Amino acid sequence: MTITLRNTKGSELSFAELDGNFTDLDNRVQDSNGVRSIIDSSYILARADSAYVTGLIDSAYVTNIVDSAYIEGIVDSAYIDARTPSFYKFFYEADSGDTTFTGADLQSNTLAYDSATIMVYKNGMLLHELYDFTLSGGDTVTLTMGMDSGHDLIITTWK
Numbered sequence: 001m002t003i004t005l006r007n008t009k010g011s012e013l014s015f016a017e018l019d020g021n022f023t024d025l026d027n028r029v030q031d032s033n034g035v036r037s038i039i040d041s042s043y044i045l046a047r048a049d050s051a052y053v054t055g056l057i058d059s060a061y062v063t064n065i066v067d068s069a070y071i072e073g074i075v076d077s078a079y080i081d082a083r084t085p086s087f088y089k090f091f092y093e094a095d096s097g098d099t100t101f102t103g104a105d106l107q108s109n110t111l112a113y114d115s116a117t118i119m120v121y122k123n124g125m126l127l128h129e130l131y132d133f134t135l136s137g138g139d140t141v142t143l144t145m146g147m148d149s150g151h152d153l154i155i156t157t158w159k
Contacts, residue, residue: 090114090155094147101153102140109141113157121154122147 003024004017011020022151065070090105096124120127127133133143141155 023104085158088157088159092153092155094149094153096149097146099143099146100140101143101155105155111141111155112159113138114156114159117158119156121152121156123151124154128154 003021006013009017043144044159077110082108088109090109090111091107092101092105113135115138118135118141120129120133120141127143129135131144133139133141141153143153147153
């Protein structure tokens with residue numbers, strides 16, 4: 001049986017025609033003696049042109065692709081670094097009544113944040129931006145209520 005194509009027939013194929021197509025394809029899978037067989041890796045390896053494959057492996061093209069120095073040479077690390085977000089965490093300890101946090105934290109890191117990714121924690125509790133604090137200048141967090149002395153404020157951001 002020959003394969004029946006829908007665009008040649010001009011209409012949808014019947015179930016019998018579809019089944020016939022698969023049967024025809026199944027019968028075409030034969031080994032070198034014309035005996036129907038299942039194609040497996042040993043079948044493919046026996047028919048591979050080993051000289052061609054060896055030539056590819058020995059070529060400068062493949063050697064360069066496999067070589068890590070070649071890969072590093074084609075990677076634009078500045079492009080990747082510019083698009084790789086970094087996580088920042090700032091630690092502050094309040095004095096009695098503190099509401100404004102800016103500048104250097106307890107680890108001497110200067111506060112700078114992305115307002116779209118900032119999270120502010122007071123003693124481990126996440127604060128709500130609409131009710132608990134305001135942001136200004138990309139470097140200042142102002143709480144709506146003062147903090148008690150010795151309490152912790154942690155600010156996290158992705159940039």
